[in-house]
Amino acid sequence: MNTRALYDGITDIPDEMIEEAGAHRFRKSRPWIKFAAAAAAVAVAVGVGGVVSGRIQTPFSGAGAGGGGTAGPENGYSYMSYVGPVLPLTAVSGAEGVTAERSVDFDFSPYKTRTETYGEGEDIHSYETWDSAAIVTDAYTLRNETDEDKTLSLLYPAILSFRDAADCLPTVTVDGREAETALHIGAYTGGYRGVSGADDPDGSANLDPIRSWEGYRALLSDDGYRRSAMEPLPELTVPVTVYRVDGYEVAPTDAVNPSLKMSFRVDPETTRVMSWGANALSNDAATGQYSRLVGGLDNLYRQPEPMYVILYGGDIIGDYSLQGYKNAGGDPGTEIDVTATVTRYETTLDELLRQLVDEQMSDERIYPEGERDALMFAVPRETLYGLAAQFLLEYGLMSDAPKDRYAFGHLEHVFEAFSLQRVLYLAFDVTVPAGGSTDITAVMRRDGSRDYIGPKMYSEGYDLATRLGSMLLFAEQRASVSHTEEIEMVENSFGFDIDSGLTAVTLDPAVEHYWMQVAKKG
Amino acid sequence: MDDAAIIDLYFARSENAISETDRQYGAYLRRVALNLLSLREDAEECVNDTYHAAWNAMPPERPLSLRAFLGRITRNLAVARWRNAHAQKRFAGVETLLSELGDCLPAREDTEGAFERRALAECLTAWLRELSADDRALFIRRYWYGDAVKTLAMKCGVGENGMAQRLRRLREKLKAALEEGGFSV
Numbered sequence: 064m065n066t067r068a069l070y071d072g073i074t075d076i077p078d079e080m081i082e083e084a085g086a087h088r089f090r091k092s093r094p095w096i097k098f099a100a101a102a103a104a105v106a107v108a109v110g111v112g113g114v115v116s117g118r119i120q121t122p123f124s125g126a127g128a129g130g131g132g133t134a135g136p137e138n139g140y141s142y143m144s145y146v147g148p149v150l151p152l153t154a155v156s157g158a159e160g161v162t163a164e165r166s167v168d169f170d171f172s173p174y175k176t177r178t179e180t181y182g183e184g185e186d187i188h189s190y191e192t193w194d195s196a197a198i199v200t201d202a203y204t205l206r207n208e209t210d211e212d213k214t215l216s217l218l219y220p221a222i223l224s225f226r227d228a229a230d231c232l233p234t235v236t237v238d239g240r241e242a243e244t245a246l247h248i249g250a251y252t253g254g255y256r257g258v259s260g261a262d263d264p265d266g267s268a269n270l271d272p273i274r275s276w277e278g279y280r281a282l283l284s285d286d287g288y289r290r291s292a293m294e295p296l297p298e299l300t301v302p303v304t305v306y307r308v309d310g311y312e313v314a315p316t317d318a319v320n321p322s323l324k325m326s327f328r329v330d331p332e333t334t335r336v337m338s339w340g341a342n343a344l345s346n347d348a349a350t351g352q353y354s355r356l357v358g359g360l361d362n363l364y365r366q367p368e369p370m371y372v373i374l375y376g377g378d379i380i381g382d383y384s385l386q387g388y389k390n391a392g393g394d395p396g397t398e399i400d401v402t403a404t405v406t407r408y409e410t411t412l413d414e415l416l417r418q419l420v421d422e423q424m425s426d427e428r429i430y431p432e433g434e435r436d437a438l439m440f441a442v443p444r445e446t447l448y449g450l451a452a453q454f455l456l457e458y459g460l461m462s463d464a465p466k467d468r469y470a471f472g473h474l475e476h477v478f479e480a481f482s483l484q485r486v487l488y489l490a491f492d493v494t495v496p497a498g499g500s501t502d503i504t505a506v507m508r509r510d511g512s513r514d515y516i517g518p519k520m521y522s523e524g525y526d527l528a529t530r531l532g533s534m535l536l537f538a539e540q541r542a543s544v545s546h547t548e549e550i551e552m553v554e555n556s557f558g559f560d561i562d563s564g565l566t567a568v569t570l571d572p573a574v575e576h577y578w579m580q581v582a583k584k585g
Numbered sequence: 586m587d588d589a590a591i592i593d594l595y596f597a598r599s600e601n602a603i604s605e606t607d608r609q610y611g612a613y614l615r616r617v618a619l620n621l622l623s624l625r626e627d628a629e630e631c632v633n634d635t636y637h638a639a640w641n642a643m644p645p646e647r648p649l650s651l652r653a654f655l656g657r658i659t660r661n662l663a664v665a666r667w668r669n670a671h672a673q674k675r676f677a678g679v680e681t682l683l684s685e686l687g688d689c690l691p692a693r694e695d696t697e698g699a700f701e702r703r704a705l706a707e708c709l710t711a712w713l714r715e716l717s718a719d720d721r722a723l724f725i726r727r728y729w730y731g732d733a734v735k736t737l738a739m740k741c742g743v744g745e746n747g748m749a750q751r752l753r754r755l756r757e758k759l760k761a762a763l764e765e766g767g768f769s770v
Contacts, residue, residue: 069686071661071705072706072708073729074657074729075705076725078650079650080713080721080725081650081725081729083721083722084726084729085652085730087718087719087722087726089722192624392704
């Protein structure tokens with residue numbers, strides 16, 4: 064289930080509840096108002112004390128530049144949606160005798176309110192909008208202090224999901240010319256956790272993405288993650304048996320949601336059962352009895368999709384059965400007549416994944432045309448196939464220890480591979496002449512990190528790692544903010560003070576991490 | 586004009602059906618649409634589309650509550666509009682609601698029917714019935730009508746943060762109820 068399903072479920076609550084809520088008069092807790100006023104006075108006193116004491120402890124209080132440190136408020140900063148820090152350029156080889164100067168600019172011009180239009184002909188409408196994002200220019204000058212030319216193999220890392228990559232993949236230039244880069248893809252940066260509120264400490268049913276800088280520091284503090292990202296993506300050329308179910312025919316009925324269930328038996332010791340297009344399923348490993356159900360067979364607006372039952376390591380034992388039901392519950396007593404065509408064939412899982420990825424990518428309900436084209440431009444189709452295979456092997460039913468989240472075999476889950484956050488590495492080589500220098504610039508859009516509720520809900524976070532995961536020797540690092548007319552700097556560890564015109568600072572190379580919290584003015 | 590009379594106009598294919606609907610429910614539908622879509626122009630279009638959809642739906646539909654029926658159409662159109670133009674990042678209302686509702690998602694689906702919209706609505710309904718009248722109205726006003734947290738805070742005479750906390754607790758309760766209802770492990 065996803066948030067859209069929940070939204071739809073709420074949409075369908077009974078009429079009387081909607082009516083009642085619309086007319087409901089809330090009880091105002093008047094005594095609370097008095098208490099709140101008193102409490103607010105106490106809170107102000109405590110709050111002021113807290114701020115003062117906090118400022119005394121931070122090394123950059125009142126200072127124009129530098130400072131920060133791992134102690135301080137950034138350690139308390141985590142986000143519901145954390146974009147991750149801007150990471151530094153790194154060298155895989157050839158960096159001995161080369162020093163780097165780095166200058167990072169956060170350009171907040173996307174916050175500028177703009178007018179956009181939509182519609183056609185005479186039916187043109189306009190609206191005002193802005194983006195909570197920064198254009199980051201991460202510029203380096205590499206100096207070769209030896210007396211021989213140095214060829215470096217470089218990696219520019221960016222924390223992104225594939226869906227973000229369409230908008231946010233960095234463009235790298237070397238001495239002003241766009242570099243040809245190869246894309247290497249790191250694994251999902253987050254993890255999995257059990258069900259909230261349940262006694263499920265070892266569970267893996269929920270995603271557990273990285274929500275703070277500390278998570279990335281732990282992940283990238285050695286080169287294990289980066290090295291595994293350099294490995295080629297796998298292919299899943301294993302044979303599978305596929306049952307494709309389509310051509311549904313529903314006898315005239317008053318059923319609210321006619322459905323079709325395919326029931327079958329397999330040997331769970333040898334056979335892994337996956338499916339695509341099933342709306343519900345049951346797996347009983349004890350008896351080997353499985354079923355897959357597809358609903359919505361009378362959808363007036365579009366044909367129901369084919370359902371695929373995919374078997375790896377074995378086949379159905381005996382015959383399968385098909386039965387129609389009035390709804391997607393598939394309960395006894397709700398049977399109706401539904402027929403379908405079942406086609407059995409053998410293929411490889413890789414071939415099937417390619418077909419399903421292609422079908423998914425061409426579904427405009429999932430990938431609107433513009434978004435799909437941009438994604439296809441940014442990430443080759445072969446990479447998407449490999450990524451789906453990798454996901455199944457690492458986390459899904461092709462893994463030796465599938466995550467709970469995917470253990471039921473819905474193949475649709477492989478598409479999470481495209482929306483999970485990763486570190487993408489752009490690889491390229493440069494030659495720095497003896498005694499000379501080479502300029503490298505990465506430009507990218509970075510959306511702000513967000514909280515949906517709480518004190519940070521009306522502002523966005525941007526942060527920067529000074530040396531995490533980098534093999535370069537940095538002689539100097541600077542940071543700046545530009546086009547700040549439409550933002551206010553809520554808090555920051557860089558030392559920026561926009562009101563005083565302090566928009567560029569020199570960073571302390573001993574400090575690993577800098578952050579800022581900005582809000583759209585007004 | 587009452588609901589039955591307006592619905593009769595639809596069945597008679599009288600164009601007055603639309604104007605009477607707008608007179609009776611226009612402000613309410615605009616509020617729901619604006620809560621979800623944030624931009625007045627989009628909300629206006631969404632309401633117009635609602636009237637169009639209502640015209641196509643009646644007959645044969647004869648809703649018991651025209652208010653709920655029309656509101657549902659508006660919500661469905663709003664979320665479809667949001668999905669189609671998500672890349673433009675224009676629809677803060679739906680985006681915020683979906684993000685908040687993400688808190689309530691149970692871990693995984695494992696029972697037949699768990700995907701069924703109807704079953705989910707039934708589970709939600711049962712859970713809502715167990716709430717106090719205030720909490721029930723609060724949840725529906727936030728997640729059905731899309732009323733702003735600030736608006737609800739004012740109506741209840743509490744601060745915005747307090748209201749956000751109260752809603753968060755409701756979402757946590759809902760999550761537990763969904764899990765108990767077989768929508769997760």
